[in-house]
Amino acid sequence: MALRTGSVLLKTQNFYKFTSVVGVRWFAEKASKSVAPSDPETTGDHLIYTQEHFALRESLRKIIDQEINPYVDQWEAEGKFPAHKIFKILGTAGFLGVNKPVEYGGLGLDYTYNVAVAEELGNIRCGGIPMAIGVQSDMATPALARFGSHELKEEFLLPSIMGDKVACLGVSEVGAGSDVSSIKTKAVRKGDEYVINGGKMWTTTGTQADWMCLLANTSDGPPHRNKSLICLPMNLPGVHIARKIDKLGMRSSDTAEVFFDDVRVPCKNVIGQEGMGFTYQMIQFQEERLWAAASVLTTMDNIIQETVQYTRQRKIFKLPVLYHQAVHFRLAELQTEVELLRSLIYRATALYIKGNDVTKLASMAKLKAGRLARELSDSCLQYWGGMGFTSDVLVSRVYRDFRLLSIGGGADEVMLSIICKYMDTLPKN
Numbered sequence: 054m055a056l057r058t059g060s061v062l063l064k065t066q067n068f069y070k071f072t073s074v075v076g077v078r079w080f081a082e083k084a085s086k087s088v089a090p091s092d093p094e095t096t097g098d099h100l101i102y103t104q105e106h107f108a109l110r111e112s113l114r115k116i117i118d119q120e121i122n123p124y125v126d127q128w129e130a131e132g133k134f135p136a137h138k139i140f141k142i143l144g145t146a147g148f149l150g151v152n153k154p155v156e157y158g159g160l161g162l163d164y165t166y167n168v169a170v171a172e173e174l175g176n177i178r179c180g181g182i183p184m185a186i187g188v189q190s191d192m193a194t195p196a197l198a199r200f201g202s203h204e205l206k207e208e209f210l211l212p213s214i215m216g217d218k219v220a221c222l223g224v225s226e227v228g229a230g231s232d233v234s235s236i237k238t239k240a241v242r243k244g245d246e247y248v249i250n251g252g253k254m255w256t257t258t259g260t261q262a263d264w265m266c267l268l269a270n271t272s273d274g275p276p277h278r279n280k281s282l283i284c285l286p287m288n289l290p291g292v293h294i295a296r297k298i299d300k301l302g303m304r305s306s307d308t309a310e311v312f313f314d315d316v317r318v319p320c321k322n323v324i325g326q327e328g329m330g331f332t333y334q335m336i337q338f339q340e341e342r343l344w345a346a347a348s349v350l351t352t353m354d355n356i357i358q359e360t361v362q363y364t365r366q367r368k369i370f371k372l373p374v375l376y377h378q379a380v381h382f383r384l385a386e387l388q389t390e391v392e393l394l395r396s397l398i399y400r401a402t403a404l405y406i407k408g409n410d411v412t413k414l415a416s417m418a419k420l421k422a423g424r425l426a427r428e429l430s431d432s433c434l435q436y437w438g439g440m441g442f443t444s445d446v447l448v449s450r451v452y453r454d455f456r457l458l459s460i461g462g463g464a465d466e467v468m469l470s471i472i473c474k475y476m477d478t479l480p481k482n
């Protein structure tokens with residue numbers, strides 16, 4: 054199929070932003086060739102993707118193959134990837150603001166494109182870098198894009214989308230992770246400034262970030278009405294990076310503990326209305342959870358494929374490991390589960406772009422993604438035998454990295470509680 058004439062995407066200048074990475078000619082050729090007639094998934098029959106989605110993914114894949122994957126092992130060993138360098142490359146090509154307003158450097162597309170990007174990021178050969186990219190594009194910035202003032206968007210959103218500023222999200226604290234309402238960090242109004250005291254824990258990209266989307270208590274009111282989201286520059290006096298946390302996985306993503314000691318920030322840095330931070334954060338979580346679930350799909354496909362390849366050539370008892378029914382049946386079962394999860398994510402996304410509240414489906418997708426990622430990486434690692442226990446193969450890294458998905462961004466039990474609320478089965482105190 055040739056490029057669709059009249060496509061909204063093709064009409065926007067932003068189309069050229071991502072095609073410029075590889076050239077419009079390449080895009081046109083690819084768009085006309087990439088359709089495998091026998092595969093309805095890549096034809097016009099796809100549930101949420103068009104040819105433009107596939108072209109966007111191809112373009113991102115080039116960056117992943119050229120600028121990221123060759124260095125992943127080095128960054129994993131160093132415990133940090135160069136966020137400013139990588140975000141500049143991704144931002145210039147338009148990948149950090151796919152659904153963000155064109156006015157602030159975004160591509161102005163709908164959320165299906167974020168899901169396409171999240172799926173493609175799964176081709177990065179670790180979990181840490183996709184996670185950090187997701188924090189920048191889908192976790193620290195949605196509330197700012199939706200509710201922030203023009204001035205704040207110019208100062209923080211635009212440079213984050215362009216890859217000139219690195220963002221982080223400051224919600225979790227030492228004493229408050231699952232129970233977001235119990236955070237202790239305070240922002241007390243003094244004249245036209247807030248004075249901030251407290252601290253944040255587990256801050257992804259926290260040692261490199263230029264600003265934080267900070268959730269803090271701005272009054273003593275009820276816990277769901279006393280919080281605000283504040284854009285906090287990380288170079289202000291009183292912001293201390295206490296330490297870079299050593300972790301089981303996600304090693305190329307730096308994780309910081311941050312303290313605030315009488316940090317003064319203008320009150321105009323509050324996103325939207327003061328006191329609405331908890332609500333904004335809960336809305337922001339919808340995108341965070343859909344994104345997190347979508348970001349592991351491709352990696353799970355890749356792990357299954359690599360396991361098929363390895364077990365096909367590895368012989369035990371005169372037969373390839375793969376030919377043992379327990380192995381190929383198990384891999385088929387896991388691939389089926391991945392496809393079920395993919396369908397749930399696509400359905401939630403399709404409903405979301407029509408303006409529906411998809412909190413329940415997004416929570417189900419996040420829950421299922423966390424559990425399946427653990428199950429799949431564990432099962433596949435087993436079939437690699439001793440090789441699976443080495444650092445030389447992707448499956449062992451994924452086994453460590455994906456353990457986080459059942460904990461971070463709302464643990465499995467938090468997802469279950471949300472689903473129970475929607476099922477009206479959660480006891481009300």
Ligand SMILES: Cc1cc2nc3c(=O)[nH]c(=O)nc-3n(C[C@H](O)[C@H](O)[C@H](O)COP(=O)(O)OP(=O)(O)OC[C@H]3O[C@@H](n4cnc5c(N)ncnc54)[C@H](O)[C@@H]3O)c2cc1C
Nearest residue numbers: 222223224225229230231255256257460461462463464466
């Ligand atoms: C690598 C990494 C990166 C992170 N990045 C960020 C970030 O950028 N920004 C940010 O704000 N946070 C971040 N987090 C924090 C993450 O979101 C929290 O770790 C998560 O919300 C869980 O909070 P907690 O660690 O305090 O666990 P706790 O709240 O202490 O929970 C412990 C356990 O209790 C169980 N539990 C929770 N609720 C229930 C329930 N209702 N019923 C039964 N059991 C329950 C769960 O098994 C849970 O794992 C990150 C964490 C990690 C490890």
